[in-house]
Structure formats: structure tokens, C-alpha cells
Amino acid sequence: xxxxxxxxxxxxxxxxxxxxxxxxxxxxxxxxxxxxxxxxxxxxxxxxxxxxxxxxxxxxxxxxxxxxxxxxxxxxxxxxxxxxxxxxxxxxxxxxxxxxxxxxxxxxxxxxxxxxxxxxxxxxxxxxxxxxxxxxxxxxxxxxxxxxxxxxxxxxxxxxxxxxxxxxxxxxxxxxxxxxxxxxxxxxxxxxxxxxxxxxxxxxxxxxxxxxxxxxxxxxxxxxxxxxxxxxxxxxxxxxxxxxxxxxxxxxxxxxxxxxxxxxxxxxxxxxxxxxxxxxxxxxxxxxxxxxxxxxxxxxxxxxxxxxxxxxxxxxxxxxxxxxxxxxxxxxxxxxxxxxxxxxxxxx
Ligand SMILES: [Zn+2]
Numbered sequence: 564x565x566x567x568x569x570x571x572x573x574x575x576x577x578x579x580x581x582x583x584x585x586x587x588x589x590x591x592x593x594x595x596x597x598x599x600x601x602x603x604x605x606x607x608x609x610x611x612x613x614x615x616x617x618x619x620x621x622x623x624x625x626x627x628x629x630x631x632x633x634x635x636x637x638x639x640x641x642x643x644x645x646x647x648x649x650x651x652x653x654x655x656x657x658x659x660x661x662x663x664x665x666x667x668x669x670x671x672x673x674x675x676x677x678x679x680x681x682x683x684x685x686x687x688x689x690x691x692x693x694x695x696x697x698x699x700x701x702x703x704x705x706x707x708x709x710x711x712x713x714x715x716x717x718x719x720x721x722x723x724x725x726x727x728x729x730x731x732x733x734x735x736x737x738x739x740x741x742x743x744x745x746x747x748x749x750x751x752x753x754x755x756x757x758x759x760x761x762x763x764x765x766x767x768x769x770x771x772x773x774x775x776x777x778x779x780x781x782x783x784x785x786x787x788x789x790x791x792x793x794x795x796x797x798x799x800x801x802x803x804x805x806x807x808x809x810x811x812x813x814x815x816x817x818x819x820x821x822x823x824x825x826x827x828x829x830x831x832x833x834x835x836x837x838x839x840x841x842x843x844x845x846x847x848x849x850x851x852x853x854x855x856x857x858x859x860x861x862x863x864x865x866x867x868x869x870x871x872x873x874x875x876x877x878x879x880x881x882x883x884x885x886x887x888x889x890x891x892x893x894x895x896x897x898x899x900x901x902x903x904x905x906x907x908x909x910x911x
Pocket of ligand 1: 634751752785806807
């Protein structure tokens, strides 16, 4: 496997995914992108009723199946109401402090398919007119979306085709800043989705292999908790959620490592599978960390709570400043890809 070309494919895929808006609940554009890319690689992907993308990466029919998931839905906003002044009251999609989205450029997607630009900001954002600006709570009452359109009334905004329930995407501000760093919103979990797509490419080129049936699953409702709850192929024994590694506090994960989670808010991960992944990382000489994520849930919880009898694990690239303007590094992406490829190559 040529590292430079593989990483270039991974980073290009990541850029394309990051720049495709997919706030949770409006993920059809990212689904279509993945369906296209998987077909271009020679696969036959399929979708569940709610839009999750599935694909088998090899032709193996017998043996304990393994499911690798990443989520393509992201944080975002929705129109809650149109104010008398024509601006938008918002409601959040997913959990994050609103100051992480303050002054961000946004796009409103109307029901009829129009895309209207605007900015999320404080109701009175001028320093010269608001002495309390720095101390006011960043809340959906104190913040609003101002459209880049000539509108000063509810009727004028309605005439643009905007109504309650329209989705709003935050500008990802994708920057490949040199030295291998990538800064962008939504690296959670598009970084892992790009890793899985690159793993698919490796299978398509016979640069990866597995004796067991291997499936990838791109879920589209992880941020609201039911991403991987349904639609799985039969015969799965193991599920590995590939999702962001937490950077912070007393954790060992950083942006250069593949992070292996031993326990999160949902309790401990499967001891055998998690141990096997850590052993594989050590054997492959990868830069990795085993950590506890104090405030975290993954798509495996959705699957287990839905009744799936799986061994479950969680790994992923370290993502700094999660749910804000996030940062990853090529090394973390590469170590995640190599751990998946190396673990899958192990004899059953
Ligand atoms: Zn995530």
C-alpha cells in the first residue's frame, strides 16, 4: 500500500465529505456522495429505509461477520420560528455549546430546495451598541440567524420560502493547514467516514483482506442516538464503531494516535474485542492510546440497545476541540486505518 497516495485519497475524501452539508436529519447529500464513491470503487452498496449506507467489502459468505460503522450526520441548526424582524429563531441539532457556532456562516435549506446564506450571531452583536455583549448567555433566545437577503419582516422572509423546520448547516471551514493538520467542523465523524471509505478502497485494490464477512455502515442519526439501531445484515458477531477519539483532561489520546475506548458513558466495551484491538495496535507498532471517555456515547450503544447480540468496540482518530472547530492530523487518520486493516487481516 502506497502511503502517500492512500493518504491523499483519504484527505480528498475527507474534504469532500466535510464540505457536503449533512446536519442530522438532512443527510441525503452525504449519503449520495458515499453511494457514488463506493460504486466507483466497484462495490454494490445499499441503503436502509432511513438512509444509512451499508456495503460489504469482501465476497466472504461464511464466518462471524464484522460491522464497522462511522456516522455522517453532524451538528447543525433548524429554523424554529421567523421573528417579526425577519430574522430566524433557531433550535439546535445535536449537543454543543452555542458559543462554538457564534458568528459562523450558515446555509438555510428551504423545503423547496433553495439555499440561502446567513450568519448565526448575537441579537445585538455590535460592541459599540451592546455593553453586555461579553457576559450575555449564548442561547437560542439571545442568538439568531441573520440572512444575507433584503428582508426586514416576517412576511418578506416567508416570501423567500423559509419556514419552521428548515435545516441550517454550519460552514465547516475546512483547512488543510500544513504539517499534516486538518482543521474543520464535523471531523466527528467525517474523519472516520473517510477512513472507512479508504479502507473500502484498499479492499477494492486487494491491499486489504479478511477471512470473515466485512461490512461498513455509514449511519445518519448518531448525533440523536439511534444511528445504528436497525437494518443490519445477518451474521454479524462483532461491531466496531469508528468514531472520534477524545482529546483532553487526563486522557492519553492526541491527534496523532488511534484511540481505543475501554469505557464511555454507556459502560465498558467488550473486553475481548477491545483487548484484541489494543494487542493488534501494539503488534503493528502503531501510535495508539487506550482511554476512558467520560462524556460519550457511540453507535454501538444504539445497536446493543436495539437488541443486537454483538461484541462491541470503539476506536477512532484523536479529534481535538470536539463539537467545535475541530482538528485532526494525518497520523491519527493513518493509525486508525492501519489498525482496522491489520486487525481484519488476522486469522480467525
Ligand atoms: Zn461522533
